[in-house]
Amino acid sequence: xxxxxxxxxxxxxxxALVAALCCLGLLEVHSATHRAMAGMVWRQMGWVGLGxxxxxxxSRLDYQWVLDRAPLLYMLMLGALVIVLVAGHARFGARxxxxxxxxxxxxxxxxxxxxxxxxxxxxxxxxxxxxxLADLVKVGVLVGVPLVLILLQPDLGTALTLVPITVxxxxxxxxxxxxxxxLVVLAGLSLPVAWHFVLKPYQKARITTFLQPEKDPxxxxxxxxxxxxxxxxxxxxxxxxxxxxQNQLGxxxxxxxxxxxxxxxxxxxxxxVFFTLLLYAGLFSCLILNARQAKDRAGxxxxxxxxxxxxxxxxVNAAMVIGWMPVTGIPLPLVSYGGSATxxxxxxxxxxxxxxxxxxxx
Amino acid sequence: MASRLDDDQKLPQxxxxxxxxxxxxxxxxxxxxxxxxxxxxxxxxxxxxxxxRIRTIPIIAPRGRILDRDGRVLLNNYPxxxxxxxxxxxxxxKADLPEIAAxxxxxxxxxxxxxxxxxxxxxxxxxxxxxDASPADVAFVESHRADIPALDLLMVQRRxxxxxxxxxxxxxxxxxVSPKDIAKxxxxxxxxxxxxxxxxxREYNSILMGTDGSRRVVVDSRGIVRGTxxxxxxxxxxxxxxxxxxxxxxxxxxxxxxKEGAVVALDPQTGGVLAMASRPAFDPNQFAEGISPAQWKxxxxxxxxxxxxxxxxxxxAPGSVFKIIMAAAMLQSDVLPxxxxxxxxxxQAFYGRVFHCxxxxxxxxxxxxxxIIHSCDVFFYNVGMRLGIDRISYFASHLGLGRLTxxxxxxxxxxxxxxxxxxxxxxxxxxxxxxxxxxxxxQGATTVTPLQLAYxxxxxxxxxxxxxxxxxxxxxPDPERRFPLSPDTVKVITDAMYGVVNDPGGTAAAxxxxxxxxxxxxGSAQVISDQTRSHMAGSKRYMDNAWFVGFAPRQDPQIVxxxxxxxxxxxxxxxxxxxxxxxxxxxxxKAQRQPQYAKKESNPAxxxxxxxxx
Numbered sequence: 001x002x003x004x005x006x007x008x009x010x011x012x013x014x015x016a017l018v019a020a021l022c023c024l025g026l027l028e029v030h031s032a033t034h035r036a037m038a039g040m041v042w043r044q045m046g047w048v049g050l051g052x053x054x055x056x057x058x059s060r061l062d063y064q065w066v067l068d069r070a071p072l073l074y075m076l077m078l079g080a081l082v083i084v085l086v087a088g089h090a091r092f093g094a095r096x097x098x099x100x101x102x103x104x105x106x107x108x109x110x111x112x113x114x115x116x117x118x119x120x121x122x123x124x125x126x127x128x129x130x131x132x133l134a135d136l137v138k139v140g141v142l143v144g145v146p147l148v149l150i151l152l153q154p155d156l157g158t159a160l161t162l163v164p165i166t167v168x169x170x171x172x173x174x175x176x177x178x179x180x181x182x183l184v185v186l187a188g189l190s191l192p193v194a195w196h197f198v199l200k201p202y203q204k205a206r207i208t209t210f211l212q213p214e215k216d217p218x219x220x221x222x223x224x225x226x227x228x229x230x231x232x233x234x235x236x237x238x239x240x241x242x243x244x245x246q247n248q249l250g251x252x253x254x255x256x257x258x259x260x261x262x263x264x265x266x267x268x269x270x271x272x273v274f275f276t277l278l279l280y281a282g283l284f285s286c287l288i289l290n291a292r293q294a295k296d297r298a299g300x301x302x303x304x305x306x307x308x309x310x311x312x313x314x315x316v317n318a319a320m321v322i323g324w325m326p327v328t329g330i331p332l333p334l335v336s337y338g339g340s341a342t343x344x345x346x347x348x349x350x351x352x353x354x355x356x357x358x359x360x361x362x
Numbered sequence: 363m364a365s366r367l368d369d370d371q372k373l374p375q376x377x378x379x380x381x382x383x384x385x386x387x388x389x390x391x392x393x394x395x396x397x398x399x400x401x402x403x404x405x406x407x408x409x410x411x412x413x414x415r416i417r418t419i420p421i422i423a424p425r426g427r428i429l430d431r432d433g434r435v436l437l438n439n440y441p442x443x444x445x446x447x448x449x450x451x452x453x454x455x456k457a458d459l460p461e462i463a464a465x466x467x468x469x470x471x472x473x474x475x476x477x478x479x480x481x482x483x484x485x486x487x488x489x490x491x492x493x494d495a496s497p498a499d500v501a502f503v504e505s506h507r508a509d510i511p512a513l514d515l516l517m518v519q520r521r522x523x524x525x526x527x528x529x530x531x532x533x534x535x536x537x538x539v540s541p542k543d544i545a546k547x548x549x550x551x552x553x554x555x556x557x558x559x560x561x562x563x564r565e566y567n568s569i570l571m572g573t574d575g576s577r578r579v580v581v582d583s584r585g586i587v588r589g590t591x592x593x594x595x596x597x598x599x600x601x602x603x604x605x606x607x608x609x610x611x612x613x614x615x616x617x618x619x620x621k622e623g624a625v626v627a628l629d630p631q632t633g634g635v636l637a638m639a640s641r642p643a644f645d646p647n648q649f650a651e652g653i654s655p656a657q658w659k660x661x662x663x664x665x666x667x668x669x670x671x672x673x674x675x676x677x678x679a680p681g682s683v684f685k686i687i688m689a690a691a692m693l694q695s696d697v698l699p700x701x702x703x704x705x706x707x708x709x710q711a712f713y714g715r716v717f718h719c720x721x722x723x724x725x726x727x728x729x730x731x732x733x734i735i736h737s738c739d740v741f742f743y744n745v746g747m748r749l750g751i752d753r754i755s756y757f758a759s760h761l762g763l764g765r766l767t768x769x770x771x772x773x774x775x776x777x778x779x780x781x782x783x784x785x786x787x788x789x790x791x792x793x794x795x796x797x798x799x800x801x802x803x804x805q806g807a808t809t810v811t812p813l814q815l816a817y818x819x820x821x822x823x824x825x826x827x828x829x830x831x832x833x834x835x836x837x838x839p840d841p842e843r844r845f846p847l848s849p850d851t852v853k854v855i856t857d858a859m860y861g862v863v864n865d866p867g868g869t870a871a872a873x874x875x876x877x878x879x880x881x882x883x884x885g886s887a888q889v890i891s892d893q894t895r896s897h898m899a900g901s902k903r904y905m906d907n908a909w910f911v912g913f914a915p916r917q918d919p920q921i922v923x924x925x926x927x928x929x930x931x932x933x934x935x936x937x938x939x940x941x942x943x944x945x946x947x948x949x950x951x952k953a954q955r956q957p958q959y960a961k962k963e964s965n966p967a968x969x970x971x972x973x974x975x976x
Contacts, residue, residue, distance in 0.1 A: 172378070172381075228399060229410045230411070231407070232399040232404055232406065232408070232411075233408040233410065235400055235404040245411055245414070245415040246415075249580070249583055250582050250583035251415075251583045265399075265400065270400035274393060274396070277396075288379075291373075291378050318392045319392065319395070
């Protein structure tokens with residue numbers, strides 16, 4: 001029952017969209033960094049190349065084979081997260097980084113991938129259209145353990161991205177409405193607990209700033225305000241690549257990474273943002289289509305999880321840039337600068353391709 | 363593996379569709395958010411972005427200079443640096459404050475308070491945190507350009523008021539514009555502007571001030587300047603030339619040194635003020651540098667009132683100088699014949715009270731001329747009694763007393779000429795005829811300023827042409843007021859005033875000037891009654907004020923000088939010599955100015971002799 005897999009059968013629409021987004025990202029990374037940090041764009045180009053290679057390699061790999069190794073991957077992930085906590089490099093006050101061959105990696109990015117695989121395996125084995133409470137609790141524990149480990153780093157942004165994977169999985173598995181209700185109530189009750197015992201002071205500051213930006217317009221609210229100014233001043237057509245004052249003079253915070261959409265909005269205007277979001281909408285549509293056409297539920301869960309986490313990234317990041325959400329450190333997939341994050345997206349898309357290439361095989 | 367695939371191929375397509383719809387809706391919602399920011403509100407954000415990147419650095423216009431009548435510089439500027447704090451990125455500023463305070467030698471709480479006080483100003487407007495920076499301060503700012511970009515230097519021209527309080531009351535001083543003045547200026551003044559607060563600085567502020575320029579620069583998020591957008595140069599204030607003669611002014615101030623009093627010298631032909639001194643004085647630099655509350659309190663509470671410009675604000679009884687007004691009134695009204703005489707036995711009773719002449723031995727029979735030369739009180743008691751208060755009041759006010767002269771200085775006081783109506787209005791009491799007797803010799807309720815006396819006597823000597831006093835050298839015709847006096851009146855009075863100085867028995871004979879027709883009238887006015895004085899054990903405060911008003915020459919006078927020395931007792935001793943010095947200096951200068959004498963400048967002695975022959 002060995003499948004015949006052809007590279008020509010890849011989703012070329014999806015690849016074209018990914019390439020277009022990467023090009024936009026490289027343009028804006030160049031514009032944002034060419035003055036002060038020349039060379040970043042070349043490194044990002046390297047990551048993108050590496051990403052396409054990873055995508056192709058993973059598409060060759062049978063996702064069933066991957067799913068079979070889900071328990072092993074899960075244990076490896078937990079071990080790695082513990083190691084990061086104990087021996088990781090501190091950057092920006094958080095231990096998120098490990099060096100592999102001299103290159104810093106953010107392990108929590110790969111944790112996302114593992115969670116997608118583990119959930120796909122677990123939910124496909126439940127084999128039901130009505131998720132029982134016991135199974136829901138098991139899902140909660142499976143996700144909860146790595147989530148707490150990531151929170152301890154602390155990396156609130158990545159920890160939060162595990163939530164949409166879980167929610168999407170539970171939704172596709174047919175969660176019961178009363179369980180949804182119960183979860184919402186539970187979340188509401190645990191919020192004060194999380195506030196007091198889980199969140200670090202700077203995380204709390206970000207959230208209070210978001211809720212009351214006028215309270216401290218010069219401190220934490222500064223980033224959001226400057227981002228909004230950049231986006232708003234871009235206008236319909238933008239100030240032109242390399243001509244955004246907010247971007248070029250350094251008013252936009254981390255303009256090559258988390259706030260790259262603000263830089264893009266300033267220099268390419270609403271037209272540029274519209275085009276970018278259109279590309280993402282196309283990408284997500286391709287993903288949903290691939291999920292529909294999956295050979296089995298496991299494949300659908302894999303693709304659905306990838307779609308959910310990427311969409312979550314895009315929407316939360318864009319909402320943050322226009323001041324609708326607090327600063328959480330969630331980058332814009334494929335556009336923001338960053339090796340680990342870019343590689344994660346390509347590997348996730350590689351898994352999607354793996355599902356696609358095997359859709360007709362029986 | 364196969365067992366897991368069994369009925370697994372039926373996928374929840376509906377839920378996948380729901381997921382897709384959710385994604386599309388979220389995309390649309392976000393697009394709406396961007397549309398609102400980038401299309402609907404873009405103007406607002408474009409302005410905020412410009413405010414971020416563009417910093418306006420003021421270029422301060424220097425104030426105009428003030429020159430004397432010959433173009434000698436009386437008031438100039440000196441270049442100085444102010445330290446500016448850019449508050450564009452307050453979180454950066456906050457972190458650097460301790461280092462800034464230490465580097466500039468300032469107290470950290472003071473600096474914080476200064477910044478807090480300016481919180482209402484737009485944030486893109488830099489704040490001056492230290493004026494008149496020392497070379498060390500400048501070096502500190504320059505050497506920390508990279509790590510404290512919020513600091514900047516501003517070159518300003520500051521007022522350099524002359525030493526020894528020279529011309530202090532006339533020049534006035536500058537200071538930061540008050541919120542009240544900003545509100546009144548209809549946008550002409552901005553917070554932080556330096557404007558004239560008193561004296562000529564205030565009177566001619568609009569000429570002297572100039573218009574500040576600005577330079578627009580692009581700064582990055584750390585406040586470092588990346589380029590210049592444009593520059594609007596400052597328009598310097600215009601200089602003004604005064605009628606003041608620096609030499610006479612110095613003479614007046616030297617002669618007044620250590621005294622309380624004032625000197626005013628006018629050119630009666632034009633109204634130009636040649637000298638105006640008031641002592642004690644203050645140092646205007648204290649105000650320009652920002653006066654401390656303690657300094658202000660000590661100046662304000664000083665019993666000698668150094669802030670008062672006595673030349674235009676001291677309202678005191680004129681004493682015997684007022685007899686000139688009486689003489690003019692007597693000659694111009696037909697109540698008394700011009701050859702009216704009185705026998706002075708040393709005192710005379712009026713309305714049941716004995717009024718003394720200053721000379722207990724009496725002057726014998728005196729006419730108007732003798733009465734002026736010897737300053738006979740009894741003669742003028744009689745003149746006053748016969749003229750009556752209303753006639754005296756009429757002439758006094760038409761001869762320039764009891765009203766503002768209209769000099770171009772803020773804060774002039776009008777003095778007072780009493781009348782029946784004034785008494786009724788102010789005290790709701792009838793006028794007692796006995797009061798007229800006191801008024802006739804310049805006592806009683808009558809008060810004048812030194813400027814008014816010079817203006818009035820000068821006008822009388824000019825035959826009733828009263829030129830409005832002014833400090834600014836005017837190009838057009840001099841404003842004047844006429845109250846024609848008959849040539850006879852003028853001749854009698856000026857001849858008598860010539861006698862005061864030049865007759866051997868004149869009250870100011872000691873101040874005679876060889877070769878100059880120096881005329882004048884002494885006065886000494888009581889501050890308090892004789893009985894009260896006996897209790898005060900001779901305190902200087904309550905001694906008679908000494909007056910002298912003189913002019914030269916007798917006809918067509920070129921200069922009139924009014925001198926007040928408070929507590930100087932006798933006009934002849936305390937005041938007349940000062941007037942004499944000034945008149946003498948005036949003639950010496952005049953000689954130097956004449957071209958035919960210019961060659962002989964190398965020999966001052968010759969000059970003096972020639973001047974004396976005039």
